[in-house]
Amino acid sequence: MSGSTAEAVICGAGIAGIAAAWHLTRAGLRDLALVEAGEPLSLTSDKSTECYRNFWPGPGDGMVRLMNRSLDLLDGLAEATGNPFHLNRRGYLYTTSDPQRLSALRNAAEESSTLGAGALRLHPSGAHAYNPEPEGEHRDGFDLIADPALLRRRFPYLAPDLIGALHVRRAGWFSAQQLGRLLLEQARAGGARLVRGEVQAIAAAGDRVRAVSVASDSGSFEISTPIFVNAAGPFARRVAELLGCDLPVECELHVKASFGDPLGAMPRSAPLLILSDPQRLDWSEEERAALAESGERRLLEELPSGVHARPEGPADSPVFLALWPYHTPIVAPAFPLRTDRGYPEVVLRGLKRLLPAVEPYVERMPRPFVDGGYYVRTRENRPLIGPLGPAGSFVIAALSGFGLMASLGAGELLALHATQRPLPDHARWFLPSRYSDPAYAGLLADWESTGQL
Numbered sequence: 042m043s044g045s046t047a048e049a050v051i052c053g054a055g056i057a058g059i060a061a062a063w064h065l066t067r068a069g070l071r072d073l074a075l076v077e078a079g080e081p082l083s084l085t086s087d088k089s090t091e092c093y094r095n096f097w098p099g100p101g102d103g104m105v106r107l108m109n110r111s112l113d114l115l116d117g118l119a120e121a122t123g124n125p126f127h128l129n130r131r132g133y134l135y136t137t138s139d140p141q142r143l144s145a146l147r148n149a150a151e152e153s154s155t156l157g158a159g160a161l162r163l164h165p166s167g168a169h170a171y172n173p174e175p176e177g178e179h180r181d182g183f184d185l186i187a188d189p190a191l192l193r194r195r196f197p198y199l200a201p202d203l204i205g206a207l208h209v210r211r212a213g214w215f216s217a218q219q220l221g222r223l224l225l226e227q228a229r230a231g232g233a234r235l236v237r238g239e240v241q242a243i244a245a246a247g248d249r250v251r252a253v254s255v256a257s258d259s260g261s262f263e264i265s266t267p268i269f270v271n272a273a274g275p276f277a278r279r280v281a282e283l284l285g286c287d288l289p290v291e292c293e294l295h296v297k298a299s300f301g302d303p304l305g306a307m308p309r310s311a312p313l314l315i316l317s318d319p320q321r322l323d324w325s326e327e328e329r330a331a332l333a334e335s336g337e338r339r340l341l342e343e344l345p346s347g348v349h350a351r352p353e354g355p356a357d358s359p360v361f362l363a364l365w366p367y368h369t370p371i372v373a374p375a376f377p378l379r380t381d382r383g384y385p386e387v388v389l390r391g392l393k394r395l396l397p398a399v400e401p402y403v404e405r406m407p408r409p410f411v412d413g414g415y416y417v418r419t420r421e422n423r424p425l426i427g428p429l430g431p432a433g434s435f436v437i438a439a440l441s442g443f444g445l446m447a448s449l450g451a452g453e454l455l456a457l458h459a460t461q462r463p464l465p466d467h468a469r470w471f472l473p474s475r476y477s478d479p480a481y482a483g484l485l486a487d488w489e490s491t492g493q494l
């Protein structure tokens with residue numbers, strides 16, 4: 042087995058590994074090996090909806106602080122580089138037809154606001170101050186629209202029975218591939234090298250990481266290193282086992298569909314549109330009978346809230362993305378992904394309750410493209426960032442459905458841990474060791490909201 046050395050070896054060149062490499066090179070490391078078994082950014086990190094928000098629940102301000110920091114870094118990078126990753130700040134619009142749910146949205150925004158996500162502005166009946174445009178005055182915090190007429194005036198394309206909405210302003214989307222490529226390019230310029238192959242073993246001497254074994258098409262080799270970072274996404278648990286550690290994560294299947302939009306059903310200037318109401322789909326009698334027989338009986342039941350969609354691509358080649366996490370089983374990660382052929386139709390049927398103009402597509406569907414991946418999750422939906430296993434080994438994983446928005450903040454925490462520099466207060470919320478803290482165990486017992494969309 043041939044060998045080389047590196048100041049640090051990172052396992053996985055998804056957005057987590059690349060962001061960690063970016064920060065480590067900025068922290069002064071000059072010889073990093075980023076080991077990737079497939080193509081960089083191609084397993085999960087190019088399957089996402091590419092959205093971001095700083096609207097997160099407690100307990101504690103960890104998630105809001107992590108996202109605020111991550112988005113500060115993202116804003117700064119966009120400004121410094123001319124925004125090649127097309128970061129926008131359209132916001133997320135959570136809509137409802139139910140006054141009680143609007144109150145729940147208000148409560149959630151109040152909580153998040155208290156945790157540092159910006160002010161909550163109320164727009165009751167007759168209020169005119171609200172401006173949904175991204176260039177508007179308020180690009181932070183929340184606008185709660187409690188007047189159906191105001192909602193209709195500002196968003197005439199939404200279903201007429203919606204009575205209010207929460208507009209999260211520090212939110213929007215960007216190109217994950219462009220961001221990832223930029224970070225990879227800059228990390229490489231700073232001294233990171235991409236190594237093709239699969240991490241198969243990690244050796245320790247005493248209780249310290251010593252070397253990483255990699256298998257590649259051209260044979261196996263060893264990289265001697267004092268620092269190992271597990272950024273293996275859906276395989277993070279398997280890689281942790283190489284260190285004799287159990288990562289408390291599971292993989293949840295999430296699928297998305299994109300549709301051509303020849304009818305222009307999705308306004309090109311829309312924010313991310315979300316329906317916060319559960320719903321029953323209106324199947325015909327024949328369809329109901331067929332579903333009952335096919336084993337898809339659950340589609341006849343009430344389906345959960347959360348169908349969401351946004352415009353994608355340039356105005357002259359319109360596409361929209363749509364997702365509805367109505368069935369997200371916990372599974373062992375396997376690739377290629379197996380997805381349900383009926384998913385695009387179900388999503389469109391759900392989406393028409395929010396955006397009625399998509400209705401014609403239910404009958405005549407523009408050829409959809411379906412992909413997806415796994416939300417790698419802890420039970421409370423918080424990431425794992427910090428030391429794990431023998432000295433010198435670290436993890437950045439369990440990035441669930443927020444790995445892109447959190448990448449720069451999470452990568453920064455990882456680099457601070459690995460270079461033994463002072464950590465911000467919010468770092469403690471993400472330590473893998475938190476589960477052995479009785480105070481945290483107490484919080485877990487009553488954990489309410491995971492903030493998952």
Ligand SMILES: Cc1cc2nc3c(=O)[nH]c(=O)nc-3n(C[C@H](O)[C@H](O)[C@H](O)COP(=O)(O)OP(=O)(O)OC[C@H]3O[C@@H](n4cnc5c(N)ncnc54)[C@H](O)[C@@H]3O)c2cc1C
Nearest residue numbers: 053055056057078085086090091092240274443444445446
């Ligand atoms: C449908 C969907 C929608 C989403 N929407 C959003 C969103 O809107 N906003 C957001 O912020 N996030 C979103 N996410 C989540 C986001 O995509 C993930 O959190 C993020 O991509 C995880 O990045 P990662 O680097 O941890 O994992 P990955 O991108 O999976 O990268 C892990 C890498 O490790 C490599 N690897 C694994 N094991 C080994 C080994 N032994 N040796 C070498 N290499 C190895 C893999 O090949 C892979 O390239 C979404 C996810 C899905 C599935």
